[in-house]
Amino acid sequence: MYSQKKDEKCVIRKTTLSLIVLTILLFLISEITNGYSIHGNRKTVQCINVINDSNEIPQGVYLANSSDISNNYNDIVNLESKNLNANIDNINRNVNGFAITVDNNIFGYVLSAQEKDEIIESVCESYIRELGVNVEDISYMKINGNIKVTPTELKLCQLSNSSEISKDIYEASIINKSLLDLELSLRTFQEENIESPVIVEEDNSIYMGEEVIVQGSDGTKEVYKEVVYDGLTKVEENILNENVLVEPIATVVYRGSKNPYYDGVSFLERPVDGGYISSYYGEDRVNSYHKGLDIAENLGEDIIASFEGKVIYAGYNDGGYGNLVIVQHSDDMKTYYAHLSEIYVSLNQEVKKGEIIGAVGSTGYSTGPHLHFELRINETPVNPLNYIVKK
Numbered sequence: 001m002y003s004q005k006k007d008e009k010c011v012i013r014k015t016t017l018s019l020i021v022l023t024i025l026l027f028l029i030s031e032i033t034n035g036y037s038i039h040g041n042r043k044t045v046q047c048i049n050v051i052n053d054s055n056e057i058p059q060g061v062y063l064a065n066s067s068d069i070s071n072n073y074n075d076i077v078n079l080e081s082k083n084l085n086a087n088i089d090n091i092n093r094n095v096n097g098f099a100i101t102v103d104n105n106i107f108g109y110v111l112s113a114q115e116k117d118e119i120i121e122s123v124c125e126s127y128i129r130e131l132g133v134n135v136e137d138i139s140y141m142k143i144n145g146n147i148k149v150t151p152t153e154l155k156l157c158q159l160s161n162s163s164e165i166s167k168d169i170y171e172a173s174i175i176n177k178s179l180l181d182l183e184l185s186l187r188t189f190q191e192e193n194i195e196s197p198v199i200v201e202e203d204n205s206i207y208m209g210e211e212v213i214v215q216g217s218d219g220t221k222e223v224y225k226e227v228v229y230d231g232l233t234k235v236e237e238n239i240l241n242e243n244v245l246v247e248p249i250a251t252v253v254y255r256g257s258k259n260p261y262y263d264g265v266s267f268l269e270r271p272v273d274g275g276y277i278s279s280y281y282g283e284d285r286v287n288s289y290h291k292g293l294d295i296a297e298n299l300g301e302d303i304i305a306s307f308e309g310k311v312i313y314a315g316y317n318d319g320g321y322g323n324l325v326i327v328q329h330s331d332d333m334k335t336y337y338a339h340l341s342e343i344y345v346s347l348n349q350e351v352k353k354g355e356i357i358g359a360v361g362s363t364g365y366s367t368g369p370h371l372h373f374e375l376r377i378n379e380t381p382v383n384p385l386n387y388i389v390k391k
Contacts, residue, residue, distance in 0.1 A: 003159075003160065008142055013276050031375070035326040037185070042388055051302075070075060070170075071150060083178070086239055093155070093156050094153050094154065094156075095153070095155075095156055095159075095161065096110070096151070096152075097110060097151075097152060097153075097154050097158075098110050098111070098112070098113050098115075098116075098149045098150060098151055098152065099149070099150045099152045099154075100115075100116065100119060100147070100148075100149060100165050100169075101148045101149075101150060101177075102145055102147050102148075102179055103146045103149070104146075105147065105179070107165050108160035108165035108168070109152070109154050109158045109160060110149075110159065110160065111159065111161050113149045113151075114160045115149075116147065117291025118162045118166075119147075119162050119166045119169065120143055120147065120166075122162065122163060122166035122170075123166050123169055123170045123173070123180070124141060124182070126166070126170040127170070127182045127184070127231075127232070128184075130232060131232060133184075133186055133188075134186075134188070137186040137187060138184065138185070138186045139185050139186055139187050140183070140184070140185040141182070141184050141185075141301075142183045143180065143181070143182055143183075144180070144183060145173070145179060145180035145181065147169075147177075148265070158371050163217075174231075174232070177231055181230065181231055182229065182230070182231050183227060183229075183230065184228070184229040185227070185228050185229075186227050187224070187225070187226050187227075187240070188225060188227065189222055189223070189224050190222070190223050190225065191220055191221070191245070192220070192222075193219075193220060193287040194218055194220060194221055194225050194244070194247075194248045195218055195248065196215075196216035196217055196218050196219075196248045196250060197216070197248065197250045197251070198249045198251045198252075198253060199250050199251070199252050200253045200255055201252060201253070201254055201255070202254075202255055202256075202257040203254040203255065203258075204256075204257045204258050205258065206254060206255070206256030206257070206258060207256045207258050207259075207260045207265065207267065208226045208257060208258060208259055208267070208307075208308075208329065208330060209256065209260075209307060209308055211253055211255045211256060212253075212254040213251065213253050213254075214251065214252045214254070216248065216251035216252070217248065217249045218248050219245070220245045221244045221245055222242070222243045222245055223239055223241075223242050223243075224239070224240045224241040224243075225237060225238060225239050225240060226238045234315065243289055245263060246342065259330055259332070259333060260387075261333060261382075261387065264386075266386075266387050266388060266389045266390065267307065267387055267388075267389065268306040268307055268375065268384060268387045268388075268389065269304065269305075269306050269307070269353055269354055269388070269389060270306070270388050270391070271295070271303055271304055271305075271306050271335075271337060271371060271373050272295045272296075272297050272301060272303060272304075272371050273302070273304075274297055275295045275298075275301070275371075276295070276296055277293055277295055277296075277385075278294045278296040278370060279293070279294035280385070281293055281381070281382075281384065281385060282383065283384040290342075291381035292336065292372055292373050292374035292381060292384060293372070293373045293374075293384055293385060294371070294372055294373075295370060295371045296368065296369070296370040297360045297369065297370060297371065298360065298369060299341060299359075299360055299361060299369040300341060300359045300360060300361075301359065302341075302356045302359060302360075303337055303356070303357055303358045303360060303371055304354050304355060304356055305327055305352065305353060305354065306327075306335050306373075306388070307327070307329050307335065307353050308329065308350075308351065308352050309326060309330075309335075309351060309352045310327065310328050310348065310349070310350055310351070311327055311328035311347055311348060311350075311351060311357075312326050312327070312328045312347070312348075313325065313326035313347070314326075314343050314346055314347050315343070316343055316363070316364075317338070317364065320365035321336070321339065322338060322339045322362075322364020322365070322366060323338075323339065323342075323358070323361060323364070324336065324337065324338050324339065324340070324360070324364075325337040325340065325342035325343060325345060325357050325358055327357075328331075332378045333375075333376070333377055334375075334379075335373070335374065335375055335376070336372070336373065336374035336376065337357065337371060337372075337373060338364065338371070338372035338373075338374075339358075339360075339361050339362055339363050339364050339366045339369075339372050340358040340359060340360070340361045340363065340371075341359045341360060341361025341362070341363065341369075341370065342358055342359040343357070343358045343382070344356055344358050344359070345357045345358070356379060
């Protein structure tokens, strides 16, 4: 495949040179016939400037008698024809050279076997440019591949310069890694960022669900590392030494542990965005009372966690709740979400305030799609409406 390309280049060079010579010949003929004119009784030839004014006297330099034109013209044509034939003969002349092959694929021909080293060096430089590494950092570099120079007889037009050959070899090795491969190792100093560590502390002066952040700052360090490449792929990176330049300062997160319920503060987010309250807390029931709020809403609408916490129950409840999710917010506080059509969370999952945990349904003891929502303190249901933040 590669030798076929070189033959095609040879044909192109022949054709190009022939066209150049013919163009020069036609130009000379054009100059002789158009650049000169015969006039006067002596039929002499002068080089005439362009005349814009009919009264202007032609100015020029006497060149020859008209009888000389034919002879000179024929001499020029014969000379150019000889030069053309000589150039074509030179192109087709056989010379001794060397074929550059990689894994038995011919990539070009050169006159000197020493050009192999230049080609390998140029291929290495192409890899280095692509990787964007500093030459001074390279500790080891090796090209693996069956690169050969083989003496051969070739036509002059088949010769290539080493830069063309190295470019073709590099591009082919990127496509077919088994053709040629690079091993490269470098050792370099790099300045890297040290992220500010995060420390979380509970604070009983801050309400649950709230936090105060005291921002720290990142540090910097100088890292001496060894990096190994296989071709263009980084395969290994080893840290040889580190030196901290600037120590990082920790970021402290003060997370609230104070229960807002005991201060009578509204802290719950409404668990369903729309709908209406169809049954309130405390309404009479047979042998009992209503332990929460019923919020009527379309089947499948999203249900969110009213407060952050941990899922301690997610499944079907035979006691009338149907599909039920229970989220524990502290040792003494929980919220219940009942009659769900779908449950989107699992046992022991941590959920955030506002996170979707299920969908409105009508499972268990239910007369239509709605959410039964409870707030319990020390296992005792309390009126959740008193603690839902009003929008």
